[in-house]
Amino acid sequence: MRSDDVEDVEIRLLLEGVQRIYGYDFRDYADASIKRRLNHWLAESGFDTFSQAQSQLLRERSVFESLLRGITVNVTEMFRDPTFFRAVREQVVPFLKTYPFVKIWHAGCATGEEAYSMAILLNEEGMAGRYRMYATDINEAVLQKAGEGVMPIAEMQRFTRNYQKSGGRASFADYYTARYDRAMLSPALKQHIVFAPHNLATDGEFGEMNLVLCRNVMIYFKPALKERCLRLFDSSLLPGGFLCLGLKESLERRKMGERYEELAAPLRIYRKRYG
Amino acid sequence: MVKSFQAVVVGVSTGGVHALQKLLGGLPAAFPLPILIVQHIGADADGGLAKLLDERCALRVKEADEQDPILPGTAYLAPPNYHLLVEREGFLSLSADPYVSFARPSVDVLFESAAAVFGPGLIGVVLTGANFDGSQGLKTIKKKGGVAIVQDPADAEAPQMPRAAIAATGVDYVVALDGIATLLQKLAARRNTIPHDEKGRDD
Numbered sequence A: 001m002r003s004d005d006v007e008d009v010e011i012r013l014l015l016e017g018v019q020r021i022y023g024y025d026f027r028d029y030a031d032a033s034i035k036r037r038l039n040h041w042l043a044e045s046g047f048d049t050f051s052q053a054q055s056q057l058l059r060e061r062s063v064f065e066s067l068l069r070g071i072t073v074n075v076t077e078m079f080r081d082p083t084f085f086r087a088v089r090e091q092v093v094p095f096l097k098t099y100p101f102v103k104i105w106h107a108g109c110a111t112g113e114e115a116y117s118m119a120i121l122l123n124e125e126g127m128a129g130r131y132r133m134y135a136t137d138i139n140e141a142v143l144q145k146a147g148e149g150v151m152p153i154a155e156m157q158r159f160t161r162n163y164q165k166s167g168g169r170a171s172f173a174d175y176y177t178a179r180y181d182r183a184m185l186s187p188a189l190k191q192h193i194v195f196a197p198h199n200l201a202t203d204g205e206f207g208e209m210n211l212v213l214c215r216n217v218m219i220y221f222k223p224a225l226k227e228r229c230l231r232l233f234d235s236s237l238l239p240g241g242f243l244c245l246g247l248k249e250s251l252e253r254r255k256m257g258e259r260y261e262e263l264a265a266p267l268r269i270y271r272k273r274y275g
Numbered sequence B: 001m002v003k004s005f006q007a008v009v010v011g012v013s014t015g016g017v018h019a020l021q022k023l024l025g026g027l028p029a030a031f032p033l034p035i036l037i038v039q040h041i042g043a044d045a046d047g048g049l050a051k052l053l054d055e056r057c058a059l060r061v062k063e064a065d066e067q068d069p070i071l072p073g074t075a076y077l078a079p080p081n082y083h084l085l086v087e088r089e090g091f092l093s094l095s096a097d098p099y100v101s102f103a104r105p106s107v108d109v110l111f112e113s114a115a116a117v118f119g120p121g122l123i124g125v126v127l128t129g130a131n132f133d134g135s136q137g138l139k140t141i142k143k144k145g146g147v148a149i150v151q152d153p154a155d156a157e158a159p160q161m162p163r164a165a166i167a168a169t170g171v172d173y174v175v176a177l178d179g180i181a182t183l184l185q186k187l188a189a190r191r192n193t194i195p196h197d198e199k200g201r202d203d
């Protein structure tokens, strides 16, 4: 047997153990990425093999938590993919404005930048006070950070550029205060965002959403788990509601794709048909 | 034990547009293997390179979408800002993980994930580039019994990447860009002799 095959077996056992003991199910994550991440975690953990790590992993929650942090990659940014946010501003918001109040779900929100970007955008488009956002993630450590709304000041230049490209109407500096090497987002932005833990592999839907965003999360899932998530979003969305995926994710090969029309062609913004 | 090749992976950076035109342009539409490519590219690029190459080459060239099946006679380019990986089930996946070897897409990520799936059935090609991405990946390909081809540094627009690859591992072929398409066709028509430690693996 090749050493990789042994490792594949070890990884399968490890994920099985994690699921049974801690209830977190990573068994349907795409192999290539999760293997990379697990190997990265192993290299830093001090254990030689996954079998060796297993015993402590299943007994000590802190070891599991370090694994969880290693498995979930939380890279994100304000106004990531500016052309996408521009399309939301120009093509989605006009529909949202026809409702007195809208509900929005950010699934896999990481440290919250996507939700904060959306809050800025909606406020600028005159929807302040007319929305509630649910921003969820599997990783509670990042949710904690999301709630704080503090970012490295070094990122602000890039975020400002993104904001401008996305069609921002004000000055990005209006939305944060600089303190030493940190930038603190204006607390007003948080007012209508609820950060909460939610696991797309095991938890249920959020009712009556007008807009669901799940960007750069399902790329890490195997097809079956993707289907599960899409069913979840579909049952959460009102007819006429919008589903936004990452720029490289599409409904093209998906069963439920026919119930959606693509709004902004390459930007993966879909609208659920009525009836 | 003998087995045919299943895929080609290519890593290229500075000078890549020219190098890829030359390499892919030299292959027939019926080239029997899929080709997976990481060309370092700015995060804002728009898929224009795949279109350009597709127009100029007999091979089909496309920017990789997640879950694309890996088909012969097709070259897949990693999209800007995503790593490109190979899944065991025979399709491609993408990841938004942090930069690896200062790059996203990273050649190392593609090479390592492809090596894990194709083992000795993989041919790795490192072309011109002004960094050292790809050298670790090529080492992994060799370790798993695959074949390593590197563009002759003297022939490369930027010699660093080929040089780093040659320094990292035992390379099977060091050739000028002009000769790589022909070499790939020869290899594709042939079978890889699987090294000793791979014996007994039945797939």
Ligand SMILES: C[S@@+](CC[C@H](N)C(=O)[O-])C[C@H]1O[C@@H](n2cnc3c(N)ncnc32)[C@H](O)[C@@H]1O
Pocket (backbone or CB within 6 Å): A072, A073, A074, A075, A076, A077, A080, A107, A108, A109, A110, A111, A114, A136, A137, A138, A139, A142, A198, A199, A200, A201, A214, A215, A216, A217, B096
């Ligand atoms: C790359 S980030 C994407 C952040 C943001 N949506 C964006 O596009 O910038 C992926 C996030 O998905 C989360 N995630 C991974 N598996 C999850 C699951 N099963 N349920 C919910 N969130 C998950 C990770 O913790 C991580 O924060």
